[in-house]
Amino acid sequence: MSSLISDPPPGAPVPPILPPQDGFLLLDKAKFSASFAADVDAEKAAFMADSQVPWGVDAVNGKISQPAWRTKPSWYLVAADDKMIPPPAQRFMSKRAGSTVVEVAGSHALYVSQPNAVAALIERAARETNTAAS
Secondary structure (H helix, E strand, O other): OHHHHHOOOOOOOOOOEOOOEOOEEOEOHHHHHHHHOOOOOHHHHHHHHHHOOOEEHHHHOOOOOOOHHHOOOOEEEEEOOOOOOOHHHHHHHHHHOOOEEEEEOOOOOHHHHOHHHHHHHHHHHHHHHHHHHO
């Protein structure tokens, strides 16, 4: 994760992650909507900013020794207007994983702004997994 945000491609937005406090990170509330939830209505985005849960600094430095995508099928919903994880990085990760990819114009908060697109991809993954198992 840290590699996605520590050296962003030229022109990529930098997520507004505040300096760690007591080993935890938060996004700057003033910049939350524009960077995380740009396609979510203002009132809901403000609520999301106010209710965000801090995550541990170690979460961005974690390394996976045996990623499941090496041996299992995966699906990826690229958020084409994401300002947290640059879309080119998302496309790279999904290609590397051999994922079935769907791309939607939207922010990092697609699960809030476009729940139908998220549900459709989950349903597709379930359907395709069940078909492969049959």
